[in-house]
Amino acid sequence: MNAAKCIEAEAISKRYGEIRALEGVDIHAAAGEITGLIGPDGAGKSSFMRIVLGLLESDGGELKLFGETPERGRRGGIGYMPEVFSLYTDLTVEENMRFSFRIHGGRPAEYTARSERLYTFNRLSDFKAARAGTLSGGMKQKLALSCALMQEPRLLVLDEPTTGVDPLSRREFWRMLSELKREGIGILVSTPYMEEALQCDRIYLMNEGRILNAGAPRELIDGFDGRIIEFEDSELAPQDLRRELAAAWSGRPVYLSGRSVHLVLPAAAGDAAADLPTRSSGTSREIEPDLEDIFLAGILR
């Protein structure tokens, strides 16, 4: 069965003066799935989200939400967590929840049931009286997510919700997202973290306003058309090793990966690829690509 579509965006473009923020971007997101926009700063992720939200007009392309062309500027059924902290820091957790409920036109009689359900979900009930500004980064994000859920949206749009949040809280946040998707909510989320990208059902790898690649993370890894050789050197700094390899392999993608350097060879490079000459202080070995390789090889090719 085809999952219901939340977003069908075709050939979306957006310019800010000379800057092309989005160029011919096709992005689809379905109910009950996590769709990830993955890319560095400036890739165009926020611009796309703002177009979906009706906060920004595209210059071209076609957008459908829940199967229909939305009216200009008006969007119902979408919960949004912007990249910048969006809560009222001087208000308590409870006051923030109540405020979100009210501005989305919630009926007062329904508040208690809805907020109690969300407190069970976010485990913040012991902090109802705490000012939002005093919460930890991870708790603030859980509260912001809960506020976005107050209106019972069919689609959640989350702009880098876990940037700067500690790893444990990030894991907890993603656990909440998978619960929401099981309830049938569509989720569009952007992240610079590759381990989060792996938890999405479908991802769009974006760079400089374009989609480099799209698909299920596993599909993209399995379909990678190339071989990755990892180099390390006990005497050379990784940046110098990268420079040396880039000079030796001009035209091939060469990039840093932690303390190592990766070189991408064509899939048909043959077994010789694994016995590349290295300096006496260095080693090389062929490795399986991960999402970061898919992304960087895509940018540099």
Ligand SMILES: Nc1ncnc2c1ncn2[C@@H]1O[C@H](COP(=O)(O)OP(=O)(O)OP(=O)(O)O)[C@@H](O)[C@H]1O
């Ligand atoms: N209001 C604006 N005026 C001019 N340029 C803008 C504006 N908003 C975004 N841009 C530019 O458009 C491009 C895409 O930006 P966008 O914010 O959509 O990317 P992003 O992937 O969300 O990155 P970030 O995580 O930094 O927000 C960038 O080059 C950015 O500098």
